[in-house]
Amino acid sequence: MRDLRTNSLAGELLIALDRAGSVPMHRQVEAAIRDNIRSGRLRLGTALPATRTLAADLGVSRGVVVEAYQQLVAEGYLTSRAGGYTQVAIGPGPAPAPAPAEPAPAPRIDFGYGRADTVHFPRAAWLRSARRVLTETPHERFGYLSGHGMPELRAALADYLNRVRGTAAEPANVLICNGYAQGIALLIQVLAKSGAKRLAVEDPSADDDCRPAAASAGLELVGIPVDDGGIRVDALERSDADAVILTPSHQWPTGAVLSAEARAAVLRWATRRGTLIVEDDYDAEYRYDRAPVGAMQGLAPDHVVYAGTASKTLAPGLRLGWLVVPPRLVDGVVAAKVLADRGSPALDQLVFADFLSRGEFDRHLRRMRPMYRRRRDALLHALREHLPELRPAGIAAGLHLVTRLPPDLDEAAVVAAAALRGVGVHGVTPYRIGNAGDGGLIFGYATLSERTIREGIGLLAAAIVEVRSGRR
């Protein structure tokens, strides 16, 4: 029942009509002419056939064509001229964009860091929570949001964090954002607005979230060296920074735990100078060989912003993050959040609140911890066996570890040789902010099976032999 006709204008106007379909004839004619104009088949200035002529050609009533022309005149595709004829009013649309180039192939064995193993995303439990939320939530909760986040999730997170991370969180001070990335971007905006000029970060550190945000807010980023006890407080004190971002429980990437003395010293620094500490508690949920270290925020809730994320525990794609902020900063961060996007999606927040308060999150973590520990153990074992000279550090916690490289091995050469063998591993040097330091490799192990880890380290060992022999 599809019928394709061309009109008298030398086949210019290609119109396919579906006489059995539910789309009215005039809409079909209208759409076809629009397509002809866009594709350039009907050029700017071309006169269209008289309505009577086209109607006869197409076997439709004249009213159909009149209505189609009128609509396209109203939309600006056609103009009606005084002489009674109708003209094309615009040129063709742009050529479709060329297909984007293929991205570089992903490594076959990727020791990338910073993400949960989404194979084990708790789909069934998440769906149960989604069903409860979609069944039971009053409809007005799907309306516009506050910039704070949903009260259910803020209360559930305050409970969870106070219980598990030793924070001093009140629901009123918990704010929901789209992952750590948005949280730190909002904080940096608020800091800049309050007159901050210099933002200290650990060196090395993962600055890919804060660096562009700081640049766009006009804040200078200052790298403060890190040693085995975490950030060097003497250097921080000399830095004249207005705020510092720390990973005190498990420094990224070195894995150092900020010592008690350093914690106290950083807090004294913050109190004395009225500066802000941002505690990036990115992988606190995973501790293998020691008790978890409580969050610094619990020690000084007036000086510390606690930042957490579901990216390392559930999935990065959820874009669920949270901040616990000092009371004086709540209004500023909420205003920045409202300006950014008027609040995070309601459904996800309600589902996560249900998931948390029913103990599903604890259950999920209990299931994941031994698996990640086995992967870490497989990695340590393989390193000991194939690359004993690498000396792993930061192994007691988290989802990654770091190894220093012997001075005779060039970091970039090792990373490149590994890549050639299909093994993805990051060097430490690209994460340095300005202070020189030893070469090193960062191994994320969360998403690889024990067998793959062993294979990857074997390939890396071969790559290192190659680098050494090539250099000689």
Added chain:
Amino acid sequence: MRDLRTNSLAGELLIALDRAGSVPMHRQVEAAIRDNIRSGRLRLGTALPATRTLAADLGVSRGVVVEAYQQLVAEGYLTSRAGGYTQVAIGPGPAPAPAPAEPAPAPRIDFGYGRADTVHFPRAAWLRSARRVLTETPHERFGYLSGHGMPELRAALADYLNRVRGTAAEPANVLICNGYAQGIALLIQVLAKSGAKRLAVEDPSADDDCRPAAASAGLELVGIPVDDGGIRVDALERSDADAVILTPSHQWPTGAVLSAEARAAVLRWATRRGTLIVEDDYDAEYRYDRAPVGAMQGLAPDHVVYAGTASKTLAPGLRLGWLVVPPRLVDGVVAAKVLADRGSPALDQLVFADFLSRGEFDRHLRRMRPMYRRRRDALLHALREHLPELRPAGIAAGLHLVTRLPPDLDEAAVVAAAALRGVGVHGVTPYRIGNAGDGGLIFGYATLSERTIREGIGLLAAAIVEVRSGRR
């Protein structure tokens, strides 16, 4: 089995131990001391009992207390002094924030605008899509995202918008954001970065999303008057603006449709000056008495950014919005999105893509249209009956209409008198950018039953009588 003991320090240390629970004793002691420090019961500098003493008081082994003290030293709550005793190292946490003041009571009958009736959110169909997504999506799709959005949703939206709104969208040019609010904020950042100085908006218009974004990007906002044919192009041409935000299909709030001549003239302006048109197609899905007017983006995809949202069709709480941008702007907007939050949540996008491509969105709109039309008709009928002098406009489409006020009625006085009777209605004046104009009232009717609409207009009529008599 819960047992509450106080130690020898004059009842200072209040420790409750649950001997039957699953939490290890040392963690319980640790948590209790932490709470005592935070609450101020244990003050800065206070010496803690010797481990042996406290262990005896609590009826636990000395190792339990040693471990608890060590952990709290590591976290910075306690310090170990040379003399072998242990001291509290920090002061109490801040007092909990006072409960926030009660917000002003919401009006009983709220003619607020700009939102779908969430009573009719398609929960069952949404849940079916969520189940399919959670069951069938490959796990790697829950990982980190691109700033473009999920390909499934970008393709489904391109299909939908080309079919229903007459856009010329390629999936490559469709970008997903957290509602219109984030979309316009990102665009304004990109415009400012490219050197734009002045952003034109319709006057009156809803500038609550773009005004703060423009201010924070350093763009000047210029109000261009609107008449019955939409924005006044002569004023736009004189404005020296680098971009303009338009609601061409249904001007907000006046309801005017941008005439064909004005469309062509605005496009000529944009082409000639190389400026950008942002087409805010906020309520395109609802048309009652006339054919929908196709989107301007379809006429000039190189000069128009199309912006849409699910807030008016499904629920604002979803925070789902989309942009169709000219190819040259894709990279800039994506970079701004990555900087803002690294991409919108994956699950919501996949669910909406499934919902769209299975025709559920069309079904939902078919169900809602007659309901909204009945509400609009009830509103028109009630206005004719009780307030014939108000003359409604912009009635053929959308989820709101606007009425001018007779010159003898002060807009603010009418809004205030209505509020006193429990009726929420917005005046037009607060939405004017700088050009004077008649008073008017904006009536959103999407979320009110026909009965409530009639009642609300009756109350408003009484309020207006009151205003008139009070003035005499």
